[in-house]
Amino acid sequence: MSRKSWIFETLCKSPTDLDTIVEQYELTKFRTEYTSVGVKYTYRCALYKRFPSCAMQLQAKQLSMTDVDTFEISKFGKRDHEKRALTTRAPSPIRDDVKTYVAAGLSETQIRRAVTIDHPQWAAQKQVRSLVGYYRTKNHPSSFSLSDLRDWCIERSQTPAHTPTESDTPFVLYSIWHTQITK
Ligand SMILES: [Zn+2]
Numbered sequence: 177m178s179r180k181s182w183i184f185e186t187l188c189k190s191p192t193d194l195d196t197i198v199e200q201y202e203l204t205k206f207r208t209e210y211t212s213v214g215v216k217y218t219y220r221c222a223l224y225k226r227f228p229s230c231a232m233q234l235q236a237k238q239l240s241m242t243d244v245d246t247f248e249i250s251k252f253g254k255r256d257h258e259k260r261a262l263t264t265r266a267p268s269p270i271r272d273d274v275k276t277y278v279a280a281g282l283s284e285t286q287i288r289r290a291v292t293i294d295h296p297q298w299a300a301q302k303q304v305r306s307l308v309g310y311y312r313t314k315n316h317p318s319s320f321s322l323s324d325l326r327d328w329c330i331e332r333s334q335t336p337a338h339t340p341t342e343s344d345t346p347f348v349l350y351s352i353w354h355t356q357i358t359k
Pocket residue numbers: 202221222223224227230231232255256257
């Protein structure tokens with residue numbers, strides 16, 4: 177495991193100085209450690225959920241037991257607020273489409289298919305599913321269309337010869353009957 181190399185940044189002479197730096201870099205404290213000479217704080221990006229590629233970390237290390245105001249500040253990683261997380265929210269054209277499809281009474285499978293055709297770059301099916309659920313409960317608290325039920329059954333249908341291996345997986349059992357007519 178490689179050790180992180182912290183690069184010396186500056187020396188803080190007061191807690192206010194430290195607060196200013198933390199604020200300036202938009203950081204949040206995530207670790208507090210105690211060393212032989214005092215306390216050591218580690219900060220990371222306060223917006224890391226929105227910017228997962230932001231690797232910026234800051235460390236504030238008390239230098240002497242007798243001096244509680246002086247902290248050595250070192251930096252690690254690069255601040256990167258260029259790439260936003262894609263998963264936080266579906267773009268609004270997709271939200272609008274899903275809303276329309278739900279109002280038109282399309283099944284979840286049909287909606288997912290339509291969204292994939294209209295927005296091929298948008299492959300986050302899980303999000304479409306949650307949007308469908310959201311707009312459905314908003315308009316009709318307990319609606320579940322017949323075609324949803326049919327799709328659900330087809331997805332989970334199993335012949336007796338192919339029973340699911342996981343015991344908590346829901347499945348629909350069906351059999352094919354062969355009728356023999358004897359004369
Ligand atoms: Zn950041």
